[in-house]
Amino acid sequence: xxxxxxxxxxxxxxxxxxxxxxxxxxxxxxxxxxxxxxxxxxxxxxxxxxxxxxxxxxxxxxxxxxxxxxxxxxxxxxxxxxxxxxxxxxxxxxxxxxxxxxxxxxxxxxxxxxxxxxxxxxxxxxxxxxxxxxxxxxxxxxxxxxxxx
Numbered sequence: 001x002x003x004x005x006x007x008x009x010x011x012x013x014x015x016x017x018x019x020x021x022x023x024x025x026x027x028x029x030x031x032x033x034x035x036x037x038x039x040x041x042x043x044x045x046x047x048x049x050x051x052x053x054x055x056x057x058x059x060x061x062x063x064x065x066x067x068x069x070x071x072x073x074x075x076x077x078x079x080x081x082x083x084x085x086x087x088x089x090x091x092x093x094x095x096x097x098x099x100x101x102x103x104x105x106x107x108x109x110x111x112x113x114x115x116x117x118x119x120x121x122x123x124x125x126x127x128x129x130x131x132x133x134x135x136x137x138x139x140x141x142x143x144x145x146x147x148x149x
Contacts, residue, residue: 004052024051
C-alpha cells in the first residue's frame, strides 16, 4: 500500500507535502506555480481517509501516517527527504522526526499551536507514551467536522 500522491517537479531533492485536516492535498494547487521544480520533486500526499488515500483501511494515527509516509518515500527511492505538514499533519511530520530523524533533511510544521505541540513532543524526563495514542480523524469521521483550539 502506498499513499495517494501527486508528483510535481523533477529535481533530486524529495519533499513530502501533506494535506491538512479539512482538505486533501489539492488545497496546495495554488502554490504549485511558485515551486522550484528543477531542484525539488514534491510528493503532494494524502494521508489515510483523505483524497487519493480515502479508501485505505487501517489505523488513523500520527504514528501510522508517519509510517505510511516513510513507505511512500521508500517507494520513491528517497533515502533522505524534506517534509511539510499543515495543521493536523504537522503532528505527522513531528512524529516522523521522532521515529527516524536521520532520514529527514528538514521539517516544516505549519499551523501548530504551542499547546498542541507540547502535547505531542516529549520533554526531557517525560514519557512519550502520549505519542502512541494520538489519533486523527479521517475526512469521513464526525470529528473531522469539529474545530479545535
